[in-house]
Amino acid sequence: MAEKIIAYRFDCLDQTLSQLNKENCAIIAGGTDVMVMYKSRRGVPPKIPKPIVFIDHLSELKKVYQNQKDLHIGACCTYSELLGNPLIPIVLKKAIKTIAAPAIRNRGTLGGNVCNASPAGDTLPLLYVYNAKLLLRSVKGDRIVPISDFIQGVRRIQRESNEILVEIILPSVLDDGAHVIFEKVGNRNADAIAKVGFAGYIRLNGDGIEDVRFAFGAVGPTMIRSVAIEKMLLGRTVPLTDSDIAQVVAAFDKIIKPIDDQRSTALYRKTVALNLLRYFLSMKQYQPT
């Protein structure tokens, strides 16, 4: 007989936070990672070692709104909901369309992808180049943390047990004139875990580079981003020279250290990651005509 477990499903966020403050619970949003994490044998219910608390139905976690140029995305918005929302940047929708298949996209949430902190989380490269900030709430109040501080390693996040991720905030994402790309290399176009993920962001003033950012997924314990390398390109003009591009590629070559696993080899991952960087740096689409 299946063991009984305690499960909570409160009507509002405040009640949920108050329970989390009293008891260490496993949070379940869409459950698409949690159910896999605790799975046992076929036909046997997953063994979750703590009481569980459902949050996917909470309206406070499902809002998407604009605040000046910032975009606020509720942590429990499912991928399917985000695909249907006109405020969501097209490039983020492109990344979402590579995630799993529609059934998982109907359940999986953006907040779940962040809190699961997988090196292959497909929304993460873009969230890193957007300098995403995370709004966390507990009974003690709110705090806002940059995503790069929140995610500390493979499935390691800086969340207190009484906190819930409420919003993912993309600062200045609306109308900032940047050219942003996302590329994922996997065994097929969707429904495959990434071998390599890449996001690039560039904003020009005339032909001068005003801002540029890169993030690589699935080639390290978490997203690889280097503000120091990005700074090397500030003020340079496009089209970049071959030597500018070679300098940036060489710098990333030193810090990208992928591993071999069942999905790919370290050599393949590194080669593809650097090729994607070269491709982005020489793209014609954002260059002045």
Ligand SMILES: Cc1cc2nc3c(=O)[nH]c(=O)nc-3n(C[C@H](O)[C@H](O)[C@H](O)COP(=O)(O)OP(=O)(O)OC[C@H]3O[C@@H](n4cnc5c(N)ncnc54)[C@H](O)[C@@H]3O)c2cc1C
């Ligand atoms: C068949 C299959 C295919 C998949 N394919 C892909 C893929 O191609 N790309 C990809 O990136 N992922 C993929 N995933 C993983 C998964 O679907 C995503 O990571 C998804 O975004 C997880 O969201 P969720 O709401 O289901 O998270 P859950 O499973 O509910 O939660 C994940 C983790 O985050 C915590 N959590 C969730 N929401 C919050 C919150 N608001 N506050 C605090 N903690 C929270 C949970 O406690 C848990 O630790 C796949 C999963 C499956 C089963």
